[in-house]
Amino acid sequence: MRRRSKEEIKTKIRKIPAVLLLAVLCLAVFPISTFAADAVQVQIPVSIQTSGETPSPEENYTVELQAVDDAPMPSENVLEISGSGKAFFSPIQYTTPGIYYYTITQQSGTHKRGHYDQTVYYVKVSVTNGENGNLETVIAAHTDADMTDAKCDITFTNYYKPIKKTSESTTETIPTTKRKPETKPGNKTSIKKSKNKVKTGDNSNATLFAILLLVSGTGLLIIAISRYREKYHK
Numbered sequence: 001m002r003r004r005s006k007e008e009i010k011t012k013i014r015k016i017p018a019v020l021l022l023a024v025l026c027l028a029v030f031p032i033s034t035f036a037a038d039a040v041q042v043q044i045p046v047s048i049q050t051s052g053e054t055p056s057p058e059e060n061y062t063v064e065l066q067a068v069d070d071a072p073m074p075s076e077n078v079l080e081i082s083g084s085g086k087a088f089f090s091p092i093q094y095t096t097p098g099i100y101y102y103t104i105t106q107q108s109g110t111h112k113r114g115h116y117d118q119t120v121y122y123v124k125v126s127v128t129n130g131e132n133g134n135l136e137t138v139i140a141a142h143t144d145a146d147m148t149d150a151k152c153d154i155t156f157t158n159y160y161k162p163i164k165k166t167s168e169s170t171t172e173t174i175p176t177t178k179r180k181p182e183t184k185p186g187n188k189t190s191i192k193k194s195k196n197k198v199k200t201g202d203n204s205n206a207t208l209f210a211i212l213l214l215v216s217g218t219g220l221l222i223i224a225i226s227r228y229r230e231k232y233h234k
Helices: 006-029 166-173 185-232
Strands: 040-042 045-052 060-068 078-082 085-088 092-094 098-106 121-129 135-142 155-160
Touching (some): 040 135, 060 155, 078 085
Parallel strands (some): 045 155
Antiparallel strands (some): 040 092, 060 078, 098 121
């Protein structure tokens, strides 16, 4: 068997980089189809529920989405929801398979009777290659950071305390005997005048009776004196 000369070995070694370069160029010009996939978009839903004596008009609620480990983000990561209802964050676009994590929280409102849900939702978006070569997604939400509990919907429940009706309770506790009658200034004057008239009438009757009694007494006294004189001075 003929041994290869050193020149032949060197020539073959020089050809290896050329072969590798040709392979890289072929991959660039003719990409493998398994790496090619269309982008896919996902919209994460959020619901708001209210209970208790809700205010009128209804309050606006703010929900915020944050990415974990540089996951793709929507154009708007803050969602505004008016009253009870359901809304979606702006679409999130994915171009490669993978598992992406997010957190969703609700900002506290400002209503004095409101109690706002402070639950933190941990969301996982799984992006995989489908059978037809397109990307497919699955969304899962949990309420624990380890995502070991059951999947759940992203729903924030806000409660409002009832309004205390203090005015009605105060009115009911006031005794009716202590209520003063509502009288106008004109009524007070008329009451005083009527009392004065009654009092004046009583005094005039008593005075008349005294005068009659005095006249009668004087007459009887005169008669008695006259009879006395007639009897003893004849």
